[in-house]
Amino acid sequence: MLYQRSSALFKEAQEVIPGGVNSPVRAFNAVGGTPIFAKSAKGAYVYDEDGNRYIDYINSWGPMLLGHAFPPVVEAVIEKAKQGTSFGMPTAIETEIAELAVSMVPNIDKIRFVNSGTEACMSAIRLARGFTKKDKIIKFAGCYHGHSDSFLIAAGSGAVTFGTPNSPGVTQGTAKDTLLARFNDLENVKTLLASNKDEIAAIIIEPVAGNMGCIPPVKGFLEGLRTLCDEHNVLLIFDEVMTGFRLANGGVQQLKGIHADIVCFGKVVGGGLPVGAFAARNEIMDYLAPIGPVYQAGTLSGNPLAMAAGLAMLKTIKADAGLMQRLEEKTAYLHRGISEALNKHNVIHTINRIGSMISVHFSENQVVDFDTAAQGNNDTFKRFFHGMLNKGIYIAPSAFETWFITDALTYEDLNETIAAVEAIAKDL
Numbered sequence: 001m002l003y004q005r006s007s008a009l010f011k012e013a014q015e016v017i018p019g020g021v022n023s024p025v026r027a028f029n030a031v032g033g034t035p036i037f038a039k040s041a042k043g044a045y046v047y048d049e050d051g052n053r054y055i056d057y058i059n060s061w062g063p064m065l066l067g068h069a070f071p072p073v074v075e076a077v078i079e080k081a082k083q084g085t086s087f088g089m090p091t092a093i094e095t096e097i098a099e100l101a102v103s104m105v106p107n108i109d110k111i112r113f114v115n116s117g118t119e120a121c122m123s124a125i126r127l128a129r130g131f132t133k134k135d136k137i138i139k140f141a142g143c144y145h146g147h148s149d150s151f152l153i154a155a156g157s158g159a160v161t162f163g164t165p166n167s168p169g170v171t172q173g174t175a176k177d178t179l180l181a182r183f184n185d186l187e188n189v190k191t192l193l194a195s196n197k198d199e200i201a202a203i204i205i206e207p208v209a210g211n212m213g214c215i216p217p218v219k220g221f222l223e224g225l226r227t228l229c230d231e232h233n234v235l236l237i238f239d240e241v242m243t244g245f246r247l248a249n250g251g252v253q254q255l256k257g258i259h260a261d262i263v264c265f266g267k268v269v270g271g272g273l274p275v276g277a278f279a280a281r282n283e284i285m286d287y288l289a290p291i292g293p294v295y296q297a298g299t300l301s302g303n304p305l306a307m308a309a310g311l312a313m314l315k316t317i318k319a320d321a322g323l324m325q326r327l328e329e330k331t332a333y334l335h336r337g338i339s340e341a342l343n344k345h346n347v348i349h350t351i352n353r354i355g356s357m358i359s360v361h362f363s364e365n366q367v368v369d370f371d372t373a374a375q376g377n378n379d380t381f382k383r384f385f386h387g388m389l390n391k392g393i394y395i396a397p398s399a400f401e402t403w404f405i406t407d408a409l410t411y412e413d414l415n416e417t418i419a420a421v422e423a424i425a426k427d428l
């Protein structure tokens, strides 16, 4: 593959954009080399500026559940744009998507739309603090909840990839209110709750972790968190920015039958446009301005183009009863294929998978939390990443990321992917 134009564009970008990218995970720092500049995408494929085609497993880091340039989403955005792109006034489509989201997700009465997953999580903890009148939160090492100050403490993928889990610029004052727990370790949470009695406003968690690879909760973990939250008058926040409308129509709450108090959304809910949202039962949501005391706002929140894209996306997901099962079957097929290919060449690995999320770890241990995720062999991953890229398979340029399976992937695409793994496995 030739990357001449990408290289030239990257050089130019670095002159005017820090590191040449508008989000650090797009850089190739963790794997070496030069980021590839995307030009267009359709279905399961992304095309770069040099004309190379890739089978895409990043899918804009999650939103493209149905593939790139999904026609109903594209049409909806075009039609909306003709009517004006933003008003700063309420619009009917905001209620329409809110009604649809509330109908799909268990245990929520009201939802507020924002512009990113970061904003959703940031607003969710402010709301939780205001509602409970307590200050501290518990988060889990390796979970990512966006880049707002409170969360940049052992924050998974992007932050970890760059070896700066605690970003300069986050004050001690803010950091002291974020307590860290180990994912899948209930005892650890119990200890924190006991030693910070009546101080914890919320526990925030990716109920299926996706930002340290894909790590499903062990049996009883989420149930245990729910019980602990009830016992200690703590709100349970599910950050379903990655899992919402992906692992089930109603996200992990539905999949695992566990009620969260506040749920955060992003990615799929925007169909590829900048959207986030947070939702809860009336009692909590009515604590928000303009009817409640907790302030939260956004000039472009509920933007008509973004709402049109999200609405088309959610409508399609709701109408397609077989979607989640198809995605799961494709993911399982890929899992088996990759595993066999790696085993054939004695490459030590562990694969985690749930629904349409999958991650390949070059580790002999089970990957159940951040520490075990970090034990993977990064040199092997680098070779794997570049090998796959060279074969036209685009996975995330970090060992801490989940691959996203889209409905646009055909079994031919999956076979091509497995064949690529097999071809490069002997050099790993």
Ligand SMILES: *Cc1c(COP(=O)(O)O)cnc(C)c1O
Residues within 6 Å of the ligand: 115, 116, 117, 118, 119, 121, 144, 145, 146, 147, 206, 210, 211, 239, 240, 241, 242, 266, 267, 276
């Ligand atoms: C991507 C992600 C976020 C942040 O969303 P942005 O839209 O990038 O701000 C928050 N939480 C989780 C679980 C995510 O995967």
